[in-house]
Amino acid sequence: MDHHVKARGGFTREVESAAHLRQNGICALCGTSLMWGHDHTIPVFAIDDHPGNGWKKEIDNCVIVCHGCWQWAKIDDVHSPSARHEPSEYIYSFGRAKGGGYNEWSVRMMGRAV
Numbered sequence: 001m002d003h004h005v006k007a008r009g010g011f012t013r014e015v016e017s018a019a020h021l022r023q024n025g026i027c028a029l030c031g032t033s034l035m036w037g038h039d040h041t042i043p044v045f046a047i048d049d050h051p052g053n054g055w056k057k058e059i060d061n062c063v064i065v066c067h068g069c070w071q072w073a074k075i076d077d078v079h080s081p082s083a084r085h086e087p088s089e090y091i092y093s094f095g096r097a098k099g100g101g102y103n104e105w106s107v108r109m110m111g112r113a114v
Contacts, residue, residue, distance in 0.1 A: 009041035011062050016041045019062040024095030028063035029085070031092040040070040044087050044109060060109065063090050086110070 009016070019041065025034050041064050047056045055061060065073070073085070087093075087109035094101040 009043055009062065010047045011041055011043075011057060015057070015059050015062050016064070018059045019064050022059065022095070022101075023064055023093060026092050026095060027066035027069055028090040028093040029065050029069040031096060032066050032068075034064060034066055038067050039064050040067065042070070044085075044090065045112070055112070060105065063093050087113075 011019075020034070020036070023034075026032060027034055027039070041062060043056060043061050044063055045056055045061055047053075047061070088106045090106075091102065093105060
C-alpha cells in the first residue's frame with residue numbers, strides 16, 4: 001500500500017494513521033472511542049499551498065474527530081468545515097494523558113496561528 005496516497009482531510013494515509021495512534025483511538029474533541037471509517041480526519045488549520053505552509057499537511061495539523069463532533073461543528077454556523085476549533089480545544093489530541101505532548105503541541109500550534 002502506498003502511504004503517500006491521500007486520505008480524508010487532505011492528509012496522506014501515513015499522517016492519518018499516525019494521528020489515530022497519537023490520539024490512542026479517541027476523538028480529539030470529546031474523547032469517545034473512534035470507529036475507523038466512521039470518524040473524520042480534519043486539519044486544525046486549513047491546508048493551503050502557500051510557500052512555508054508544508055507543515056499544514058503533517059501530523060501536527062491533523063486531528064481525528066468522531067462523527068458526532070464533526071456533525072456538531074459542521075452545523076454550527078460559527079465554525080467553517082476546514083477549521084472548526086482552536087488547537088487548545090482538541091484536549092484529547094494526545095489521548096487521555098494529561099499534560100506532556102498535548103501542552104507542547106497546543107502552544108506550538110497557537111504560535112503558528114495565522
